[in-house]
Amino acid sequence: TTTTTTTTTTTTRALGVVGSASWSASDAWEDQARRLRDAPLGVLHANVSLGWSPDGGRGLVAVAPIPAGAILFRVPPSRTLTAAAALESETGKALLAAIDASPTKKTRLPVGDLALAVRVALSTRAFGGKHVCVDDASPFRGYFALLADEPLDESPVWWDEDERERRLRGSMLLHDAVALAADVRADYEGVVEGVMRDAEKTPARRDVDVDAAGNRRAAERFTRTKTGNYERFRRALAAIWSRSFNVGGVRGQTQTDEDESFAGALVPLLDCANHHRKPRECSWTIDEDGCVLVVAIRAFDAGGAIRIAYGARGNHDLMLRYGFAVEDNTEPDGSSNDVAGVFVDKTPLGYNLGVRVDLRVARDASYLYPPFAKALDAWRAVYGGGGGGGGGGG
Secondary structure (H helix, E strand, O other), X not given: OOOOEOOOOOOOOEEEEEOOEEEEHHHHHHHHHHHHHHOOOOEEOOOEEEEEOOOOOEEEEEOOOEOOOOEEEEEOHHHOEEHHHHHHOHHHHHHHHHHHHOOOOOOXXXXXXXXXXXXXXXXXXXXXXXXXXXXXXXXXXHHHHHHHOOOOOOOHHHOOHHHXXXXXXXOXXXXXXXXXXXXXXXXXXXXXXXXXXXXXXXXXXXXXXXXXXXXXXXXXXXXXXXHHHHHHHHHHHHHHHHHOEEOOOOOOOOOOHHHHHHOEEEOOOHHHOEEOOOOOOEEEEEOOOOOEEEEEOOXXXXXXXXXXXXXXXXXXXXXXXXXXXXXXXXXXXXXXXXXXXXXXXXXXXXXXXXEEEEEEOOOOHHHHHHHHHHHHHHHHHHHOOOOOOOOOOO
8 A cells, every 4th residue: 555645734624513603624623633732641743634635535644744753642531432431321321221121132233332322423413414513512522523524424334225236246245234234223223213312302311521501502402303313323333433443451352342342432533544554654552541642653744644554454344344445455474354254054155044254365374274274164064974965155
């Protein structure tokens, strides 16, 4: 992947309206930048800003040279929106109660993602074709203004059925996108819809970061529809899937999707950074104070894009989660991050039954052989000894 040159000036394109104020991207960025710099422990390098690439994509840029080793961001917990806090909120507790009262007592999607999505959705409202912050006094008002200008529909999960079929026919990605879209709708209708509806009946039950008087003022401005509630939730979930960071656990340690969701957080401004895997340009860690610390690994020239690695993800996962793929998706040792899904069962296609094994081409035997052995074991279990006949695996 080659470095992309971006413009060094922030855009003045209008983002939407909150109350009576019209916001631009530069207004929203400056609001959040000021809040980060003013926060205890907060750091934002003076030469980091928001810019546009020649193809129209928005991302972080260096407006002046930045040396290697410079601290680009230090984002304290107070400047993040976390799943943990969402679960502790009144609506988070209501969500857990709704799940417990449901027939299956569980959700299809990770609970942490759902809780944070409800939190974000309840903080926004539709206005003039945008989903903007519900409260003028919210410390995340500028962040929601930035999100309001994002389509948040790049993933095939959010495409309509015809577009998915036309673009992805015959691929594993089509199957997974359809399944995930169904999971979103099922969880919304099963538990989320009622929680959002109940939360907005009274201002006291709405989770916005303002005082009670601010809550009442916000409530007076509300008008929402059933369809509008789903769209707010969908956009919030899309933002979490494509922009959140794992701020808990141990970096590099394998976690389940459920565990990872509980440690999820939206990190305003830092989440504007685009993906670049190799060579790595920035490192990010959680420091001893719980802050997200981002350090420049290399020097950046004025106009250069400032990018972070989203992780060693295959193109299938990148497309499903973020809505993009990369041409050279290999590690420095030549190992591919892409996988080929193989199903082992007794149906011709195997999309709904049997064992799925993700095979990978890699120089490291620990990446290459274990999934291959798993596929062979599954094949023997299905077609060997007492398995009987049947169709082939896909």
